[in-house]
């Protein structure tokens with residue numbers, strides 16, 4: 001499939017493309033209007049699709065798209081859940097409008113919607129977040145994107161939770177803008193490594209955003225869009241409830257899982273101001289197995305240090321081992337068994353700092369550099 005080819009898209013249909021890892025693919029809009037996850041394509045200009053990416057070029061009113069280069073999969077689909085997604089956007093827009101006008105009138109409902117998107121892995125959560133953000137930006141709002149997915153996050157390096165204001169529709173090539181992210185380093189790619197630390201960091205991030213909102217009426221009215229992990233059972237479910245509570249979410253969008261939706265409706269029915277809405281998963285969402293996820297993580301780490309097109313080089317700084325201290329957070333049992341009352345089990349303190357010896361075990365690990373002045377401020381100060 002190497003030569004240039006054209007696709008006529010009928011209204012409300014999409015062209016789904018899976019880009020190969022090593023072969024370039026570009027596309028352009030020849031006529032009509034079309035968007036990729038909420039960001040409109042400029043007419044006529046070639047756009048390079050990032051390697052490995054899986055994209056949908058959707059049109060509301062019909063379009064002709066030209067593809068050039070090699071893809072692994074390409075087909076047109078006319079069944080999509082996009083109308084239900086844009087309806088959600090319209091409701092959020094109205095709520096933002098109400099929040100803004102209540103700021104002008106001085107009443108106390110000036111908080112815009114706080115939307116959390118939940119669902120199993122590969123249900124299209126990140127893609128829906130992108131759409132909601134880009135559509136909001138198109139109407140002039142500057143919503144805050146919060147990414148709690150430590151495994152497949154789209155703001156920064158894996159192992160972190162982060163938030164960033166989004167002021168323009170998300171660039172198809174560049175992804176989420178990174179001028180002002182707030183990042184907390186968790187250091188693992190699964191929350192089960194230290195679930196309590198994960199909760200502490202989520203709380204820190206929510207507190208920081210709360211403080212920012214109190215001084216920024218525009219950001220407050222635009223609200224938040226929160227992306228979550230695909231782990232929705234056991235501890236994963238507990239962490240979702242914790243996030244809904246901590247960020248004071250008022251809209252919970254559940255993608256593609258009846259069971260999760262009814263569980264959340266049930267547990268949140270005591271909170272009448274929280275809407276739980278079930279949305280269909282798009283048939284275009286591509287399933288990624290463990291190997292692909294691992295590969296995507298490695299690519300994200302590479303991209304962090306070397307840039308999207310390999311055009312950056314990491315800045316290296318040489319320091320003496322004696323001038324730095326390295327800590328692990330949440331290290332081992334607090335007290336040896338012998339020091340505990342008979343029958344008591346040693347409990348690991350999830351936020352305890354343990355000094356780590358600098359040796360070869362640290363090779364090829366990603367550590368965060370903390371600006372904390374004192375060791376006990378490391379967790380709350382962010383990297």
Ligand SMILES: Nc1ncnc2c1ncn2[C@@H]1O[C@H](COP(=O)(O)OP(=O)(O)OP(=O)(O)O)[C@@H](O)[C@H]1O
Nearest residue numbers: 054055056121122123124125126127230284285286
């Ligand atoms: N309509 C679509 N057509 C083609 N590809 C799509 C479509 N929707 C999503 N995708 C692709 O499917 C993959 C999975 O989607 P996405 O990242 O949104 O799911 P997710 O639920 O956030 O996954 P995770 O649980 O891993 O975070 C992504 O590569 C995305 O670009």
